[in-house]
Amino acid sequence: DRHYVSLCEVLGLEELIDDPRFDNRDKRVERADELMPIIRAEFTKKTTAEWAELLTEAGVMNAPVANYDDFMGDEHVQATNSFVLNEQPGVGEVPLINIPGLDPIQPGSALSESPSVGQHSASILRDAGYSQAQIDEYVASGVVGGA
Secondary structure (H helix, E strand, C coil), X not given: CHHHHHHHHHHCCHHHCCCCCCCXXXXXXXXXXXXXXXXXXXXXXXXXXXXXXXXXXXXXXXXXXXXXXXXXXXXXXXXXXCEEEEEECCCEEEEEECCCCCCCXXXXXXXXXXXXXXXXXXXXXXXXXXXXXXXXXXXXXXXXXXX
């Protein structure tokens, strides 16, 4: 409840602290469909950075929700080489995530190559016991991609 009280204070919603609809955790969970729109409306009034500073100062656990562009532009992500941009035929530059603890992905390596749609369909179906005639029929009818 300490975080809820601090959150209400930071948001300027002190009236919610003692509101009998939300005065304990179970009630807040049960009535989240009433409470969350009130809270969300307040969060539209400042930037993420402003809220993060205010919430942190008040001791309220918080973290911004990053979208894809935020993640890709994050200075920590950039500094730690968390991803590599790799050219994919027919697609262009695609970011590939480097797995911590393993060597970084190198352009041109097997890990950097994504198969095109249907590139391996025939060999997979052949390995599964399908005849070439069946495979040709599946490709022609669009059941699988063909290369």
